Amino acid sequence: MNHSASPIPFIVRPLFFAACLVVQTAVGENLLRNGAFAEPVSDANPLPLNWHVAPQDSAEVSLARGGSDGPVLTATIASTSSSQGQVSQRVATRPNRRLLVTADVRSSVAGAAFVQVKRYAGRRELERIALPASGTEWRTVELEIDSREADAVEVICRWKRDEKYQGGTAAFRNIRMEDLGEKVRIPLAVERVDGVATLQSIGVTATMRGDWEPGVAGRLQYRLVGEAAWREAMPPVARPSEGEFRGSVLDLRPGTEYEVAFTLLPDGKPVSTRVSTWREDVPVGRVVELPDQFDRLEPYVVALQGTADAWVHVRPAPGARGAIVAASGRPDFAVRFDGASFVLFEGFEIRGGEDDAVRINNSHDVIIRGCDIAGWGQVGAPDARGIATNALGKAINMQSGIAIHNGAERIRIERNFIHAPRGSANSWRHGHPHGATGISLSNPLGNIVVRDNDIIGSERHWWNDGIEGEYNSYVTGGPHRDSDIVGNTVAFANDDGIELDGGQRNVRCVGNLFRWTFCGVSCAPNLRGPSYVYRNVIVLGDERGRANFGFKMGGAQFANQGFSSLFRNTVVSHGNTFRGGLYGVGPNPIRSADNLYHLGAVAYQHRTGTVFAGDLVPPDGFPPHLLESGGDTPASTPVEGVASFVDETHGDYRIASAPVRHEIGAFDRATSFPSFPARGGEVSAHPALVPMGTASVGRVELALSPEAGTTWKAVSNSPWLSCSPTSGGIAASGGRIAIELKANGAKAGDGFHRGAMTFRTDRGHLRTVFVTATILPARPWSLRVEAEALESRGFALRQSADASGGAYLVATNGTPHRGAWARLDI
Template sequence: MFSRRWTAVGLILCLGVLTPVTAWCQETEPRLLRGTATPTFNSVGLAVDYDGNLPEGVACEVHYRKQGTAEWKKGLDLILCPQDKQFRGSLLNVVSNTVYEVECRLVRPADATGSPLSQLSLTAQTWPEEVPVGQVKEVPENSGAPLVIRDQGKADAWVVYRPAEGKTATINPGMTSAHAVVIEKASYVVLENVTVRGGQTDGVMVTDSHHVRIRRCDIAGWGDPGVKKTGLSKGLYVDSNGKLIDGQAGVRVAERTSQVVVENNFIHDPRGTANSWTYQHPNGPVGVLLWCTDGNNVVRNNDIIGSEDHWWNDAISSYPNNQVNGGPYRDSDICGNVLCFSNDDGAELDGGQINIRFFENWVGIVLCGVSGAPNLRGPAYIFRNLLLVSGEQDWRGGVGFKMGAYGKQAGTAVIAHNTVVSKKHGFGGNYYGAPAGEKRRAGPILMRNNIFVCRQKDLLTAGYGPGESEGDFDYDLVKKDGIDPPIAEWEKHGVIAAPNFRNAAAGDYRLLSDSPGVDAGVVLPSLNENFAGRAPDLGAFEHGPDESMCFPRRHDGLSVFPLHVSVDPATGQAGAGEISLSVPPSAGSRWTAHVNNPHVHCEPASGSNAPGSRTIRLRVDDKLEKPANPPYRAAVTFRTDKGYNRTVMVEVQFTPPAEPAASAPAEQNLIVNGGFEDGLEPWSKRDKGEITSETAHGGKQCVMMSHPGDGNGYYFAYQKPLKLEAGATYRLTAWIKTKGLPAGSETFVRCVAEPSNTMHLSPIVKGEADWTKVEVEMTLKAGDDRIGIYARCKSPAEGSAYLDDVSLVKLAQ
C-alpha cells in the first residue's frame, strides 16, 4: 500500500505492502535493528533492518547533517521493503568527500509527542573527487598490444595509467584480442585520458576488481560488425559462426566489481550497429554494460554517442534484466551523461534497483528514455533528467519511462522533476514480460513534479487501480486527456496545460517565467529544497541564480550553446548553423570537434584555447541526399586535450528548392497547390492537417485541422520556401471555416519574415464561423527575403478548422 502524510517540509512516504498481523500472532513492538549507509560522490544509500509488527501508516523518517554542524536536515522517508524486512532509501544531492551523520526514526503519523518508536544512527563519508596518487605508469604513444592492469594499489596510494606529460597514448590491438584494455583482480587503479581502439568484444573490460576509475578516455572501434542475416526471431547481425551479436561494450563492468567509476569518457563509433525494431528487439553494441556487478558503482559525465551508421542497442545496458544483481544492482549512480542514438533504451536500470539513482542525464534520439522494467527490489530514484524521445532508427516512437515488475516481485520507483518530450507516450508501468501463466504487472510508482509533452498519451495507467499495483501520481504537468485510462485519484494537484519553454528548438527546455508549471511543484526533502519562488518549478530545470544553459551540469567548465542546431543544405539558413564554444584553461589547451556524420562539418574543426568563447560554424554537404525519413540526425562532440567533452545535437532539414524571385511577377500566386486539389504537397502536415472533401471553399477539397481541445495552438505549415524581394509588399489571402469550436477559440494565418523573424498576423476568426476571407499585407524589411506561412488554431474545446484557397501575390509598386 501507499501510506503518506504531509508536513511543512513536504511529503513523507511509506511505499510497499504492509504485512497483516493475524489474530493469533503475539504483538511485538517494532524495532530498527541494524543498518548500512553506502556512499557515492553525491548520494548515500540507506538500508535498515527491522523486526516486530509495524502499525498501519508507520514511517521511517530520515534526518541528516554534516559532521561537526548543528543543524539536522530532513531527507525523503525510507521506503518499506517487506520482502527483505527492511526500510530503504537514499540521501540525494549531498556533497562529495564529506562525513554525514544520519538518524533513522520509526514514527507513527499521528504521534503528537514526536517520540520515535525506534531510532538508529549511521555515519557515511562520501567519495572524494580526486584520489591520492602513489605511482604513475606511462602508457606508450602507440601500442598494438592489449593493456592488462592487475595492480593492487592502496587507499592512500592509487596506481594511475596515463600518457606521458605532453604526449598522447593509444591502445589499439585491433581484433587480435577480446578486449583492448583488461582490468582484472585490480584495486585502487586509474585509467586516464587514453585513446582505446579495437577489441573483438569490448573496448574496456573490468572484472573481479574494486576501486577503479576509468576517466577522460576516448573509446571507439570495438566489436564485431558481423554480417546481415534476415529471418531471425530477433536481431539482424551475426558473427562468422552464425551467432547473434549483442552486448559488445565500450566499457563492460562485469562480475565481482564494486566502486568502479566510469566518468568523463567519450564512447562512440563501435564497429557494428544494432538493428531497429523492424527486426524485432534490437541486438547490437552498447556504450556501457553493467553485468552482474556487486553494485556501488558510478557512471557519470560521459558522452555516449551513437550515429546513423552505428546505433546502440542501449547506450547504457543492464544484464541480466530479471535477476536482482542484474544491471546497476544497488547503491549506484548514473548521472550527468549524454546518451543518444539508441534503437532501444537510453539507459537500462533493469534488475534489483536497490538504491539506484538516475539523475541529470540528457537522453535523445531513442525509442525509450529510461527502462526500469523490471524493478525487482527498489527503490530507484529517477530525477532531473531531460528525455527527448524522438524515435529510433526507423522513427518508431516509444515512451519516456518504461517501467514494470516481474512476477510478484516489485520494487518502488520515485520519478521526480523530469522533462519528457516524446514522439509517443510519457510513462508506462507494465512493460516487462510476465512469467508463464501470469499477466504483466506494473511496479509501484511515486510520480512528482514532472513535465510531459507527448504526441499521444502522457501517462498510461494499465496495471494500476483497485486490486493492482499502487501508483501515486500528482503535481505533474500533463495535457488534457493525457492520462489513459483516467484514474480519479491521479494528478489532483497537477497542471493541465502546455509548458512554454524558452527555446526548445535550441535545446533550452527551461520554462519561461510566465509558463504553466512555474512555482507549481511540491517540496521533496533533499531533492528540491533550493528552489526560487513560492514553490519548486515543474520539470528538470529550476529558475534561480544557478540556472545554466549548458546541460548536463558538469564542473569542468567546458560549455557549448545552443545544445541543438538545425541546418538546411538547401537554404543555408544563415546563422542557424553556429555554435558558441567556451573552453576554460583548466579543461585543456586545445579542442577538437568530432562529428558523427561524414556529411556534417565544423569550421574550424579544431583549435587552441583562448579567453572567452569562439564561434564554430556547421556546414552540410551540398550534395547530401534527402533520406527516406528526414530530418537527418547528427551530433558534434567537442573534446579537449585533457579529455573533457561536450556534445551538440544536429538536425539536417531538407527543404525543397525555392522559387527564384525573378519568376514572380506582380499579381501571380506564389503559392503552389493553395486550393489543396493535389493533396497536401508541398504543405507540411505538422500537427493536425489532413485533406477532406466534406466541405471546400473552391474546388472539391480543402485541408482540415482537428483540434483536441487541450488549449494549445496547432499549426499547419507551407513547406516550400518562398524566395521574395526585400522592400517589396506582398498580400496573403486565405479562406477559413470553423466547426464546433467555442467562442474562446482563435483561428488565423501567420506569416514570418526571415531572417528578421518579423511576424504578420491575419484577422482572427473566433468561435464557429462559415467560410471567412482573411488577408494580411506585409512589406519586407531590408535583409528579409523569405517568409514562412502557418495556419494556426487554438481552442479550449474540441472542434475543427478548415483552410482553403491560399494565395500570396506581390503587389505592384
C-alpha cells in the same frame, strides 16, 4: 549419484511475510488437499484433484504417479509469453497464525519453476510472496509466513514462459502448508543503520528486527558532522519482505563526512551512523606510464593492485598519445580489468576489441577517466529480419564501449567520450533492436558511478541502448545497488537511453540528457528499490523519428516490487511520456511528482500503486481513473495544460510559461542559460541544438575555463558535418571560440539529417552540440500525396470538394497541444 531421492534443502525464513492457507487443524497436518498430487480429478481427467488449472494452462499440465520420484505435477512449457502458467489452491485461514509452506521443485532449465503464496482479506489481495526458484535437480524450498489479518491464502505452482525455457519442463511435488501455532508478535525495532556512499549520494539501509505492522513508516535525516541541525531526506521505503527500510540522501558534496539517522515512527529514537562521500581526486602512491600500443593481439590486462591510501595511476607516457589499439579481428577486448583494485586509468585513446573495447571483471575501486573509446565490435551481415549477425549466424548484441561485469564494485566511469562502434543497431522496424551499446552493466556487485560521459551514436552507428542493463529480471541486473548515473549525454539509440532494470536498490539517475532515443529511461522491472530518477531531460525519436515511452515502468510479474520515484524531469515525446505495465500485468509502486510531460500522454491502466502529484500533463493526456483513489492509493493530482519553452528550437528546455506556480521539469525558473547536463562549467556551448534547415551553415559559441585543460578539439559524428576551427589552445583563445558548422550535402544525401559535434579538451572535459540539417535535391521534384486516415497519429480524415482527392487531414481532441504528427517515408 541419485539426486532425486534426497532433495537439497533451501530454507528462507524472513522476519515478515504473509500468505498461507489455514483451517482449524492439528499442528503438522497439511492444510492443502491433495498436496502430494496423488489423486487426479478422474481417470479421464488427469489434472490434480482440488487444484485449479486455468483452461489456457491445462494443455501444458500433466500428472505422473508411478515413477521413482513419486507423484509429480509437470508442466511442459510449450508457448512463449510474458504471462506465467499456474496451478493453484486457495484455503481459508485465521489471523495471526505461523504457517510453514514447503515444496519440492525442479526444472529442465534452472529458474523456470517456483511456488508463490498470496494472502487475501475477502477478495482483496494483500501480498504475494515467491519461494526460491527451481534448479535442475530436486530442491526443497521452505518459507514460514505470518497470516496476520488474512482470511484466505492461495498457494500457486508457477512456471515461466520466457523464450529460454521453451520446450523445457517445470515439476512440483510434496506441496505442504502446516499451521505451526499462534504468532507471538515482537515489537519492531531498529537493529542497525548502514550507509553506502558515492560522490554525491548516500544509500541508507535500516535493518529491523521484530514484526511489521501495516503502514509502518520511518524518517531519514542527515547533517554535516559538526552541524547541530538535522536536514530532512526523502522518506525511506519500507521493505518488510527483506526486513529493512531503505532510502537515499541526495545531492551531497564529495569528500565530506555526514551523519545519517533513521527514526522509526511515530515515537522511535534516532539511530545514526557516519558516512563519508567519495573524494573527487584519489591519493596516488604509484604511477605507471604506458607507451602507445598498436595492433595488440591480446587485450591489455590491468591487474594492478593499490590501496585505499595509495592508488595506482595508469597514464600515457610523456610524448605518447595514449593509444591502445587492438588488432583487427582479435582480441575480444582492447583493455581488460581483471583482479584490479585502487587503479586510476586515465587519458587513453582506445580502439578495437571484437566484443567490448573495455571489459571490467572481478575488480573494485577502479576509475576510468577521460578516455576516447571507439571502433570496437563487429559489423556483421543482416539476416532475413534485418538484424546484424556474426559469422555463426547469431545476432550481434551487447558489444560495449565499457562493459561492467561480474565482480565489479565501486567503479567510476567519468568524462569519457564513447562513440562510433563499428556496427549499428537495428530499429524496431526489424524487431527488438540488437547491436552495440555505449556502457553495459551485467551482474556487477554494485556501487557504480557513471558520470559526465558523452555516449554519442550517429545516423550510421545507432546504439541499441545508450547505457544497457543485462539480466533485467535479476536483483543484480543493471546497476544493481547504491549507484549514480549522473550528468551524461546519451544520443542516437534505437531502444532505451538507459536501462536501470534489475535490483535498483538505492539507484539514482540524475541530470542526464537523453536525445534521439526510442525510449528514455527504463525502470522495468524494479525488483527491490528504491530508485530515484530526477532532473533528466528526455527528447525522443529513433532513426525512423518514432518515439515510444519517456519512462518505461514495470508491471507486477514479480512479487514485492521496488519503489520508483520520478520527479522534476522534462520529457518531450510524441509517444507516451509515461507507460506502466511493461513487465507483467498489474500495478507496482511509483510516485511521479512535478514532472513536465510534454506532448505525449500518460498511459497507466491500473488504479492502484502509482500516484501522480503536481505533474504537468497534456490536455486529454491523463488516465481519468487515476483521478480517484483506489484501494490504499490516493487520487492523483496532475495539472492539465501546456508549457512553453524558452527556446525549444535551439535545445533550451527551460520553462518560459506554464499553468502552474510550483517548479516543474528539470530546470528552476530562475536558472540562467544552462549547458546541460550541468557539469563543472569547464566546457559549455551555446546553442545546444543547431537547426541548420536548408542553409547548411550554423554557429556555436564555445566557452572553456582554464580548468578544462590547455587544448581542445572538435569531433564530428558524421562525415557530412564539419566545423571551423577544429582545434586550438584554450589560453590563446581567451576561453571563448566562435565555431562555424557546415553540412556537406554531397556526403549527406538528400533529406533530413541529425548530427553531433563533440568538443573535447586534453583533460577529457566534454560538451556535445546537436545539429539538424535538411539537404534539398539538386533538381526540384514534386510528389502528390492523397490524405489517408491517421487516427493513431492524432488526425482525422475530413471530406471536402476543394481538397485534392476530395479529403484532407485535421488534428483532433486537443492534439494541437499534444503534437499531432506524421512522417512520410519515400
